[in-house]
Amino acid sequence: MISLNKITGNMNTHSEKTSDNKSQSVANEVSQMQNGAESLFQFEDNRPETLSQRKLHEMANHNSKVNQLRVLHEIAINRQNLKLDKQLQAKTCNHTIQQTESVQKRKKSTRITDNLQLGVESLPPFDKNTVKVHSKTDNLKQLIKNTIQNNNNRGAEIHYSEPTVVQLLSTGEAFLGKTDHTDVAFQNIGDLLNRYNLEADKPNPNADVLNQKFSILRQIDHAIYSWFGQVTINHSELARNHHSNEMHALLNETETEHIHLVDQTKDNLEVLPFETNDMEAEEIESLTELWRSVVQETGKIKLVGGDAYNMKIRSELVKIMDTKEGHMLLRYLNTETLNAPLADAMTNIYIGEITNQLPAVVLNDQDINTDLNNLLQSEAQPLGNDEALRRLGEGSALEENDAGNNNLQNLNTATDFRNALVSGKHGVILNNNKYMFGAGTGSFVRSVPGNEAIPYNDNLHEIVRPGFVTLGHELGHSAHMRGGGTTLNAFQQEFGTALSGKTVEETRLLWDNSEELINIKNWENPIRTGHQATERGGHKSKGAVLRTNRLNQLQTALQPIYIQDPIVAEMPDYINVTAQIVQRVQNNELDNDEIYDSIQESINNLTENINNASIQAYKRDWLQTRFDELVNTRQNTGWYTRKVTRNEWRAVRNDIQNNMDAITGIGNYDDYSILKNSLRNLREQHGLPRN
16 A cells, blocks of 8 residues: 555554663554564563573573573573563562473474573572473463562562464474375475474574575475465465465474574575575675665664564565565665665654654654655555655656656656666656656655455466565555655546556556556566566455446446347346346345345346247337326316317227237337337327326
8 A cells, every 4th residue: 555645543652662661661662563463572682692502502502490490590680681680680479380292302392593582580499309401492481571570569660571482383294284294286395394493493493504594494485375376266266276375384384484584694694595596706796795784774764663563574575685676676776866865764664653753854854755654554655745756647648858868767658667767767658658756755654464455366366465465565665655756636538558468448447557557567566476476456345346247247248138129128037137237236246146146046037038938028008008098087087078079079089099019019129119109298288188
């Protein structure tokens, strides 16, 4: 979604967490509302990675329960940046740690990785014979939650990062047990899961092992997206495949694993979380340089969300960079230009949860967009006002000196627009008109996967919607804002047909505006296909497109019935069906399968019942009824009470007789209309009400 028009409403407020404030409850963090799996408390841990790595492996590899507890104690003592209140340090909390399974069994079921972070104030004296170690991760987390909660209840307020424990992915056997062990696609995924877990079990993983883990995770994800693509081909909704839930669950597992793996390795210069096969050394170096800049925030992309949110965003940025177009997109956004120097905060790309997380220099800028909102939806919002953005609008005629202007790009496809933007062109040419880019502005990007409309392919079948695709979509809008090339108000007829490759009618059926069309075709779909996910077919809601499509289909089905004879429009059966369609359209109900099928069945019945014989019968019945009404009305209104000449009566009698003869041999609609009007005129001539 691109947010450009004025949006009114109450703005939510949020105070960004700072390093000096350790008393904020995580319940006030927006990131906690969006990441339900996070702990009630957040802990910050800045100890050297090598120290925790050595201590944790020591703990995992020793059988002595007492030694394990001492290691936990030592890790807590050596935390460099853990600043505890003096009162908290002077007190102790009493724990009871239960043991339910042996360390050996624990080692098989739960892996404590290098980035395990523990917030422990101090451990009380213990008895070797009474202290037991529980190996379940949930209980370990609960222990630390209880410890900190007890401390808070005593007046000490702490703000840490929760222990981060990366779980092993499901085993191939467990996965196949939930799905179908005879299916080749599932067998491949099962093999990949086992390969990943073998790598994950290796102690002290070096860069090669970590790179291999990224590679296998990527293969698992691609296999999952490919599987969902097959479901899309065969079903209008993904949930109609009975294995869909298991595949979504596995995708959640791999996404969580990827988040922690990226966070664990983001500062390791030897680990590249991207696919580098078939890349030249120069390209690998460029990609590495970009990743380092994004992580260290030395470029124009800034992460301003909470810790958990930023971890998720970094993981999604990796997946975006793992595609050619995604790499191009992030490099364009992160690199300074003459119009967007590094020192200019208003041309930065800020990714966060709420606008209060923007730096003060932006919030206090005199040109700030006053319509920035905090709606819980994915969107890219321009930092600058309309003057700074200057959206593309009406084109202007080409001038004589524009013919050889290298700063203008001829626009034939959506790709031409993207190339013009990222290469620094001043505008585009289409149908002898030029459309000039504006100065551009930075943006605030919020990504809330799952809150957007259900995406679909060209056949209106639901497609998978990964979080990194949502982020890539919004960053695509940011690129257009950065280059002054948003096209929200430029949906000219030529834009639609030239860039969509479809007719004007088809284009307007699927797309809200040319901005969404260009963005999805240029950025979102290439990112999708780079991960073997199905391309998106439009931006309007599936329900709206489906209702319009179905209305067109119903009208097409009615057409052969109607064109048989215009009298069909007067026949009760036809009127009933069309009235039903009108009502369903007004109620926006044509996307309901049962309602649509019911109307189709009614039309099928019309096709069988309305034919030449039934049409002629209807005409005769109608005229006969009106003739009988005429005779009865003449008699009942006292027509004989006034003097009627013999000639007048003979004329009426002849008219009636002529009409009656014509009724029995009724022909086409014109004959019917003549008789119909003749009867009406006859009634009118003799003072009878006209029906």
